Amino acid sequence: MNITLSFNFAQKITKTGRYFDSGSGLHLWVKSPSKKYWIFRYMKLGKRQDMSLGVFPFISLSEARKGAMEARIKLAQGVNPIEDKRALKKDSLKEQTKFKDFAKSCIELKSPEWKNSKHGDQWTYTIEEFANPVIGDKPLNEITTEDILKILQPIWLNKTETASRLRGRLEWILASATTRKLREGINPAQWRAHLDTILPKPKKTNKTKHFKALHFSQVPTFISQLREREGISAIALEFAILTCARTGEVIGAKRSEVQDGVWTISGERMKAGKEHRVPLTTRTLELIEIGKYLDPDSPYLFSIEGKALSNMAMYSVAKRMGFDTTVHGFRSSFRDWVSELTDYPTELAEKALAHTIQNRVEAAYRRGDLLAKRLSLMEDWSDYCAQGSTTNVVALKTA
Known part of the structure; x- marks a missing residue:
């Protein structure tokens, strides 16, 4: 009308x-x-x-x-x-969406694919520590290559690995913004045919720094002093050393994973994504019993009031003891001990460390986990570590 x-x-x-x-x-x-x-x-x-x-x-x-x-x-x-x-x-939406808010939402969306919460903490730390001070309050569509260089250049030479990982994280976040049409144009954090024309290659900038480790000859002394310390973190650290396990595998270990003298770690919790079986020695079984006694109702092997230990709990013990080493470094100590003081084959040591065989043909022929042989190896490692030590004694209540 x-x-x-x-x-x-x-x-x-x-x-x-x-x-x-x-x-x-x-x-x-x-x-x-x-x-x-x-x-x-x-x-x-x-x-x-x-x-x-x-x-x-x-x-x-x-x-x-x-x-x-x-x-x-x-x-x-x-x-x-x-x-x-x-x-x-x-x-208007592009102008309103700030990098720090979008990055936080990206990390939350990506978190389900991570096996360990540590990865999320690393993403959050590097973004908040290095990126947000420069571009946190900037709209996504205004972030330029110069902004990315302001973030990366101050740490590219002295914190190369951190800077390289941060660059990859920035590239992923900004690519996500482009996919959602919150920015246009080239990704300013892109490496190939972009930042690689400005920054030196990470591999040629700085040699990879390995985890600090004790020489294997120092391990018995360390274990001796460790057994004099009280607390569940010291118990967990000894268990990690004797099983050659990674920090995340130990602090996330549950009693339901242990059966018939074997600790079975699911692929979801392993770095290589494959199930790993660990033969438990006499001493490691004792440590599990101590952990159970100290926190009877917990689902974890080592915990405090039912809560798993933090990522830093075991490292803090070693640091307070005055030793310049990391928890992961004891895996290197074990590997060197096998090579220099034993006749065990390399293959057995690699299996104990849950290392992936890079050669596909070789890996196809090595499908077994050599559990029985590894038990003998781990018993010898446990005996070596215990030289001159007395074990933790926990006074158990009588009925």
């Missing part, structure tokens, strides 16, 4: 329908007495299109007519007003 619209008409009309303002393309769409919308109708490329201008009475008649006039001007300029409105909305 074509009429000259007025405020009174728009306010009083209750009959559903579309009421057009004479010759302007503007009309009032009445869906119900309480739902009325201003619409601008036009033809573009032979197709009828309706553009929403707002809700009556929040948008007045004069505001709706002004909106319709601006839309007609755009049409005269060859611009589709609906597409223009969408583009402005996208630009």
